[in-house]
């Protein structure tokens with residue numbers, strides 16, 4: 649085989665590889681770029697007595713700041729950001745990725761349908777068979793502060 653042919657063959661192989669690589673990227677990218685909104689949601693519904701509750705705390709800096717600390721670092725056993733992401737968009741630390749994925753609080757189409765009491769109830773009790781566990785150490789006040797904070801992330 650002439651030297652020329654070998655070079656041509658290699659070049660062809662290379663082209664095929666690049667093409668396949670590009671195809672793969674374009675198949676994966678849309679999923680990441682266009683995160684699902686509204687999000688598919690099978691979360692259990694809170695009892696009626698909770699659904700009718702409204703956040704009793706005023707929406708002010710003090711409450712938002714306390715909630716921010718809990719969300720970003722203090723909530724035990726692990727802070728909310730590890731699953732919900734620093735901006736609350738549902739893209740947390742890859743180590744905590746799960747199915748179903750964490751709620752995207754920045755997706756207004758999902759969030760506007762969820763009453764305050766629903767958010768409260770899930771934070772207190774967790775969502776069965778998902779990685780969203782019950783935050784039983786948090787006081788009522790802390791949970792209501794978080795509800796304000798989560799809603800503010802979407803604005």
Ligand code: HEC
Nearest residue numbers: 691723727728731748749750751767770775778779780794
């Ligand atoms: C280990 C991962 C993880 C952590 C930590 C976590 N969450 Fe979640 N969270 C999830 C997942 C997964 C879902 C989706 C559950 C589902 O689909 O039912 C979720 C859902 C929610 C919902 C949605 C409720 C609804 O009715 O749709 C709220 C509110 C919420 N989390 C608040 C919080 C708050 C506040 C914290 C921190 C105090 C927190 N989460 C920490 C994984 C986590």
